[in-house]
Amino acid sequence: xxxxxIYYEEEGGIRLPFDPExxxxxxxxxxxxxxxCPFEAEVNLLLTTDEEIHAMNREFRQxxxxxxVLSFPMLEYQNPGDFSGxxxxxxxxxxxxxxxxxxxxxxxxDKVLRQAEEYGHSPKREFAFLIAHSMLHLFGYDHxxxxxxxxxxxxxxxxxxxxxxxx
Numbered sequence: 001x002x003x004x005x006i007y008y009e010e011e012g013g014i015r016l017p018f019d020p021e022x023x024x025x026x027x028x029x030x031x032x033x034x035x036x037c038p039f040e041a042e043v044n045l046l047l048t049t050d051e052e053i054h055a056m057n058r059e060f061r062q063x064x065x066x067x068x069v070l071s072f073p074m075l076e077y078q079n080p081g082d083f084s085g086x087x088x089x090x091x092x093x094x095x096x097x098x099x100x101x102x103x104x105x106x107x108x109x110d111k112v113l114r115q116a117e118e119y120g121h122s123p124k125r126e127f128a129f130l131i132a133h134s135m136l137h138l139f140g141y142d143h144x145x146x147x148x149x150x151x152x153x154x155x156x157x158x159x160x161x162x163x164x165x166x167x
Contacts, residue, residue: 024131
């Protein structure tokens with residue numbers, strides 16, 4: 001199984017009804033394995049509030065509303081999920097740890113709880129889905145076009161099946 005250094009931070013008073021750091025690690029490492037990442041990797045994860053993610057969404061995407069997850073990839077892929085070529089790019093790796101710098105994930109805990117209820121599944125499943133979704137963005141995938149959306153949906157589903165979080 002691929003491993004990752006996860007720099008985890010949580011802010012705001014809401015607590016999720018499971019151990020989010022453990023779930024995040026499981027999904028992140030499974031996503032790395034699923035995509036065949038040949039490197040040890042680094043991911044920054046921030047769990048925050050609707051208010052904070054709203055401010056970030058406004059600043060970075062010029063969208064004046066809260067969102068469930070923001071992904072900030074550090075790498076530019078020739079093709080999504082293709083890790084070849086990064087070994088020639090020194091700035092793709094942490095100089096101290098040697099880990100591939102994938103990027104940052106920011107998740108609204110408020111949205112996790114609301115969307116889980118809205119979609120009729122557990123908060124743990126919603127959180128795991130958002131981590132899988134964001135990891136695919138960190139691997140260069142997007143969902144702006146219909147064919148891209150279908151690829152991402154299939155990959156998200158397969159990652160969640162592999163970690164056994166389906167409800």
